[in-house]
Amino acid sequence: MPGKVFLTFDDGPNEPYTSQILDILKEFEAKASFFVCGKSVEYFPDVVQRIVNEGHAIGNHAYSHSMILTFTGFLKREIEKTTEIIQKVTGVRTNFFRPPWGIATPWIKSYLKANNYKLILWDINSYDWAKAPARFIEEMVLKKIKPDSVVLLHDGKEAKLHSNRLQTVLALPSLIKNLKRKGFICKNINEKY
Numbered sequence: 719m720p721g722k723v724f725l726t727f728d729d730g731p732n733e734p735y736t737s738q739i740l741d742i743l744k745e746f747e748a749k750a751s752f753f754v755c756g757k758s759v760e761y762f763p764d765v766v767q768r769i770v771n772e773g774h775a776i777g778n779h780a781y782s783h784s785m786i787l788t789f790t791g792f793l794k795r796e797i798e799k800t801t802e803i804i805q806k807v808t809g810v811r812t813n814f815f816r817p818p819w820g821i822a823t824p825w826i827k828s829y830l831k832a833n834n835y836k837l838i839l840w841d842i843n844s845y846d847w848a849k850a851p852a853r854f855i856e857e858m859v860l861k862k863i864k865p866d867s868v869v870l871l872h873d874g875k876e877a878k879l880h881s882n883r884l885q886t887v888l889a890l891p892s893l894i895k896n897l898k899r900k901g902f903i904c905k906n907i908n909e910k911y
């Protein structure tokens with residue numbers, strides 16, 4: 719049996735990159751998970767609908783990716799607002815949450831627990847956020863991948879419009895092919911939790 723791995727894309731949707739990623743996932747019959755910012759969902763609702771229609775998971779990544787709100791832990795309203803926007807656009811009420819920069823203060827952890835959210839972090843950092851070239855992104859993932867790994871990738875940048883994610887898009891076809899060759903199958907995070 720091949721091991722399952724979970725590719726996750728944060729900070730989108732962000733066009734044209736999110737649509738390009740969806741095209742690649744479709745071509746290679748891979749499933750993934752998208753941690754979207756509420757603000758970006760308002761920019762590109764159709765893309766979020768497509769994510770859900772094509773069998774990928776959707777998760778909450780707060781509304782505005784605000785550094786001050788994340789570091790102080792005042793994310794309650796941002797989380798609620800984003801869950802509402804996702805539900806309005808897709809009909810899906812997600813209980814997956816990933817905090818901006820993966821920073822979960824104790825206060826946020828207890829809020830998530832009380833409201834039945836699952837805190838989803840990652841064990842493989844692709845470093846695509848650090849302007850790494852496609853080949854490096856792929857290598858970082860392949861070097862450390864193991865069954866059940868959750869891989870951090872980005873289709874956007876902190877809810878900003880039209881941030882360049884070309885290197886992530888370029889890395890993806892070869893990455894998925896090599897994961898398959900190693901016996902891994904890319905799945906929607908619903909299959910992990």
Ligand SMILES: [Zn+2]
Nearest residue numbers: 728729818819
């Ligand atoms: Zn983020």
